Amino acid sequence: NYQDHLALKINLCPDDFIESAVNAIQFHAGSCFTHAILNPPYRKINSHSQHRLLLRRIGIETVNLYSAFVALTILSMEVGGQIIAIIPRSFCNGPYYRSFREMMLRHTAIRHIHLFNTRNQVFKEDGVLQENIIIFLERGQAQGDVIVSTSSDNNFIDYKTCVYPFHQIVSRDDPERFIHIPAPIKSAGETVKLFPIFGCSLADIGVEVSTGPVVDFRVKAHLRAMPETGTVPLIYPTHFEQPSIKWPKLGIKKPNALMLHPETEKWLYPSGFYTIVRRFSSKEEPRRVVATILKPDEFDTNLIGFENHLNVFHHARSGLSEEMAHGLSLFLNSTAVDHSFRRFNGHTQVNATDLRSIKYPSREILMTLGKWAKDQTILTQTQIDQKLASLTL
Template sequence: MKNFDPSNANSEQIISHSNYEGKAVFLRKLIVKMSTATHEPSRPLAQTLATHAVKNRWAVLTRDRHHSPPLRCPPGVVCPNVLSANLSDLAAQFGEVIANCNAQFAAYEVGMLYTSLLPKSAKSLNGIFYSPPAISGMLLALANDAKADWTRHLFLEPSCGGGVILTAIAERMIDAIKRQPSSEILAHLSKNLVGYEIDPFGAWLAQVSIDFLALPFCTDEDSRFPVIVRCTDTLAVNDNEQFDFVIGNPPFGRTKLTDEQRRHFERSTFGHANLYALFWDQALRLVRLGGTIVFVTPTSFLSGRYSSKLRNLLSEHTEPKRLQFFRSRSSLFEGVRQEMVISSVTRIEPRSLITVEEISDGAHGELEIYQLGQHQITRVPGSPWLLPRSQAEAGMENILNGFECRLADLGYSVSTGPLIWNRHKERLRSNKTGTSVPLIWSEAIRPLGVFQWRASRHQGKIWFETANGSEHLLCKEPCILVQRATTKEQPRRLVAALLPKTFLDEHVSVVVENHINIIRPIQNKPQVNLAVLASYLNSETADNVLRCIAGSTSVSASDLLTMPLPCPGKIACYL
């Protein structure tokens, strides 16, 4: 925790903001900073401050009303006594400020206050990253493209914590039937909109966000707020209830499945289970035939072995309509480092083409969409979806259509470096001994195919002490080394270097660390020699091809094995 002195901040700086949204953002960040200076993040602290803000927002919006139903009681632990007078005043001021903001923005800011004060373990366990209003607008725009009828269709938000997307859907419904009597508007929301949320307090925030929206329509003592949100585990809901649209930002992160859950999600799960992949599977059970799913998720399901069954499921049961890739990983979602994509699919027989787009920040803070064309998705079971992610790759389809080979066709295999260094810390050395061999870290793979043996990021530990039973760790033949951990922002996602024969002649064998992929010949005379293949992998063409595949911040062995390549006689054309 850091010391923080708010004595000047919460008067002069707050006043300096000329608009309510600016004041709200400043106050929220100030509250978080002050809270974490004196308290460890915890659920009681997060719930107490968020509740205090909601109550003050409620007080402002109901102050001049003759009648309004009471504010729902929050679940869980709320401890007002833990708040200092200063924190309590700031939370009250925050609630009063967001009372003057639009409903989606207010829901988002309260949600961010809550999640910012949760322990990191709680956020990671449940994949809690609430959607900003700009994202809800993008999701609903794709729902409109899919012919959403806000007066008739049934909508589900399957992970509605905070209520931003749920509020956006409710606003569209209210606008579509605004000439109806208040009682019918409330009844329509009750009948046509459902939200699921596993976190009780997140569910309360979502329901209260709908209550705020419904306040103007509660005009007499008989008026009741529509009950929209169900506090439940979406993945355990049966599929008896069918919806026309399933829209949301499902949680993401690995999760452990019970034997029963693994059987239930067997059709979409291979290896470890990711929450958002399970939500895709469940959404297909909850959307009616002809209905549409619009999700914002990490891009990792588009490639990789672990997502192969999910891609098969989506290919078999949906018609992908549109993909929108985000240029920036972090400008919209606070604290999110994964690459993100908005996907729109319809549960009908697949068609041949999908529209692909890139979302970028505009010059004035608005979102801009760039067309990347219409493309075919791969129907081969388990294969990645080869799609451009940015304008730089938009012209790759014609090239990819001519790339019919894979590394195995050229006579190569791919494996991951066998040494997980933190399991063998006691065997790492800075100086050579009689039984040590060179340790190759990913930083030895330099741009443009240069191999430079070094360990500047690892305290100079460039040697590994061998022992009995170490034979499986040793690499004794020339090979190509490829960095595993690269990101879309780097000039190169595909960074490869040849492990020189001269280096092996000098040292006989080496140990390769786990953040490196190793490409080895699987036959004495592969169809393309190592040096030519390494040169191709460092070409701009190869880098763009990989960017059409890689869906995470890791370049996996699976990505390299499924990466389309020119046939042996044509590979020299791309050097």
């Protein structure tokens, strides 16, 4: 109870916060608070709900109550006003929170971010299975360096802290405005070793990435448990068996094949070399990004189906060169990429947008990696990391 520790006059307002704050901001009664502490609710906002319509009146476009509460609080603060919020870190990346990120970075300076390293300890009674952060913002102030601290849980026993220049938190040339939160480290110097500098976009190396286009429930009539005459392979995450794909698989719950039909043909890719990444990883897996290679000689068909829970690296909707497919797979399976990815992604989902945001080695480096990797049998994590380091240090 704050009144037990501070001489405060408390006024409890039983109003709908979104409605009340929107009205105050609309009619210029906002911008009057100097301090705010938030532990906002976590729930999606329906796109046609009254709350969503109210938020749009004042230019706030967001998909969750927690980000709506933070946005309204920002607009309700005086210049120099300070905000501390404990929230999931899902807003740090992805297209759905881009508008919120832009609004927050436009109106506030980030002073301090605290990251809880465990997903299920801080709010286990609420069932929130995302990494949570505490963020300290100041309204209308110049952005400077950012303090980043970490602890396993809210006991703060293993509390660590480090200071980063802002361009390491939000990249100057990132149109998505992803917010990168460094993983737990021992010292600032260690981050240089873990995050080698790569400067190429996928466009620079002539590669695209897309979500697997086959949504199985939409083509349910054409699914087949096993391949038969007139079918093509349908690849799911369950077919991943490093370093390649095992297809068909007996005894799985998912179908192995898709009938070739005018309704399905538009979703298929020509046979070729592809690097594919699972869109979802389990919490227990050591890496968020899990990539493998699909090889054309493993199939006797001219077309391949990629299910919607995969991301597919391709060139103009066709296969890659064998060397590029192997080089991309090696790079994406590296510890450097895993650490880099965890800086802005706090959940187990890996979207095509996230993969587009990663900076890649040059085409030449990837081809060199691929020429080496394709002649190996099974690569250990140490071999992957050492080979990548040998070409980039």
